[in-house]
Amino acid sequence: MDSQFKETFGSWAQAIGTVISAVGGTPSHVFDEEFRKNLDLIGNELQATGNALLADAEDTWSLNKLSNQIEAIGNLTVILGLVIDFDEVTKQELIIKGNLIQALGGGTAVADAYVNPDQPEQALNVTGNILQVIGNSMQAIGGIDELRNSIQEKDQEEDDKKQENDEEENEEGNQKYQYPDLEKKPTDAELIQTMGGWIQAVGSVLNLIGQLRSNQESRSED
Numbered sequence: 001m002d003s004q005f006k007e008t009f010g011s012w013a014q015a016i017g018t019v020i021s022a023v024g025g026t027p028s029h030v031f032d033e034e035f036r037k038n039l040d041l042i043g044n045e046l047q048a049t050g051n052a053l054l055a056d057a058e059d060t061w062s063l064n065k066l067s068n069q070i071e072a073i074g075n076l077t078v079i080l081g082l083v084i085d086f087d088e089v090t091k092q093e094l095i096i097k098g099n100l101i102q103a104l105g106g107g108t109a110v111a112d113a114y115v116n117p118d119q120p121e122q123a124l125n126v127t128g129n130i131l132q133v134i135g136n137s138m139q140a141i142g143g144i145d146e147l148r149n150s151i152q153e154k155d156q157e158e159d160d161k162k163q164e165n166d167e168e169e170n171e172e173g174n175q176k177y178q179y180p181d182l183e184k185k186p187t188d189a190e191l192i193q194t195m196g197g198w199i200q201a202v203g204s205v206l207n208l209i210g211q212l213r214s215n216q217e218s219r220s221e222d
Contacts (some may be wrong), residue, residue, distance in 0.1 A: 003057040004215060010053030010068075017046030018132075018204040022197035025139075027190055041082045043133065044098075047204075048075035051105075063112035067105045067129075074101030074136075089147065096143040099196075102138035106203075121210035121217075128206030135200025144193030157216040 021043030024036045031039070055068035081094030109129040113122055 003059070004218070006053045006057035007211055008215060010050040010057065011208040012050070013053065014050030015201075015204045015208040017043045018047075018197075018201040019043070020046065022194075022201040025197040026194050037082065042081065044078045044082070048072045048079065051075065063108055063115055067107075067109035070105030070108060071102050072083060072105075074098045074103075074105060077101055084110045088150065092147045092150070096140050096147065099136045099140040099143065101132045102177060103140065106130075106133035106136060121213045124206050124210035124213070128203040128210060131203025131206065132200050133203075135196045135198070135203060137169045138196025138199065139193045140196075142189045142194075142196060146189035146194065152222060 023042050024031075024039030024041075024043055026036075028036065051072035052069040055065050055072065058065040077098030078095050079098075081091045081098060084091070084094075086094070103150065106129045110126060112131065113126045113129075116122075
């Protein structure tokens, strides 16, 4: 398998993976939560495969090679959060850390553009990587917000149960809905994560276009 084929196949796998993950992360009445979680898992597996191939395509060490290795680690961290039977807080923390690691990888790829400014289709690659950094960061921010709200909701439920035990005559009390805004905040967090997922997908598609144009230029020179 030559380097150009690895780069092309890896770029396709990464782009398709980010789009599938974005679909899985989009709230929908058509797909249930379990199906969307499976889509997210498949998407991250494709991204990890794509990033690994892109890293393997480079024979010598470079910032671009390092960035793909970091992003693959980020994808694997997200996969762990999706498949391992941890408690919900640990799972969410792994997904958040995975997205932050991916953002770090994208930032490393942007830095590579300044080290190697003469690479073909550099503008598309820089734009794509910047969008991926923004997208992953938004997913991490949304995840942090969602985790904070879920902890608050859990604490509130425990307080409600304690209050109900202390005051049996108010078993039907209003404590459960004392903070109705907590029901709405996860929706905001999901919106941030959804936007981040699609921004990352756009960035990945731009990188794919840059790779395809680079291949075309190489064939023209040959």
